[in-house]
Amino acid sequence: MSITNRLTELGVILPDAPAPAANYVPFMQVGNIVYVSGQISNGPDGLITGKLGADMSVEEGAGAAKTCAISLLAQLKAACGGDIERLVRVVKLTGFVNSTQEFTDQPKVINGCSDFLVEALGDKGRHARSAVSAPSLPLGVAVEIEGIFEIA
Structure with a gap:
């Protein structure tokens, strides 16, 4: 099944790619690898903060x-x-979680991204990953995740 068909089956329509909020590019391609800048938690109703x-x-x-x-x-x-x-495969994700010093479930939070990518992409969505805490994130968002992808 194509990625587009699978996303449609899951009820997901990809939005237009968000514009960068500062002096950087949203992605950089080097050969067949695409590095995507950190994407902040932003849903249909706006920023997801907390x-x-x-x-x-x-x-x-x-x-x-x-x-x-x-x-x-x-x-x-x-x-x-x-x-x-x-898309050939998701290579690696780095997830940042806006959390208190005592919070230790960052991996469970970033699973929201990882689980969705595997559900949507199958084996192409399996990846290496880091999940780390941050005392704050831009605009007060709850999560920011950057990714590395291999493309054909």
């Missing part, structure tokens, strides 16, 4: 991470000239 361990549950954080996954795929689609089917 701090895990204070005012957000792990489940809410995982939902925020899923929105990052959708933005990562939107950026990748833009990097591929609109052809998401060029």
Whole structure:
């Protein structure tokens, strides 16, 4: 099944790739590798803000991470000239979780992104990963995730 068909089956329509908020590019291609800049948790109703361990549950954080996954795929689609089917595999994700010092479930939060990518992409979505805590993130968002992808 194509990536586009699978996303449609999951009820996901990739939005236009978000524009960068500062002096950087949203993605950089080097050979067949695409590096996608950090995508912040942003859903249909706007930014998803909060701090895990204070005012957000792990489940809410995982939902925020899923929105990052959708933005990562939107950026990748833009990097591929609109052809998401060029994706060979997700190589690596680095996830940042806005969390309290005591919070230790960062991997469970970033699972929201990882689980969605595997559900949407099958084996192409399996990847290496880091999940780390941050005392704050841009605009107060709950999650930011950057990705490395291989394309054809």
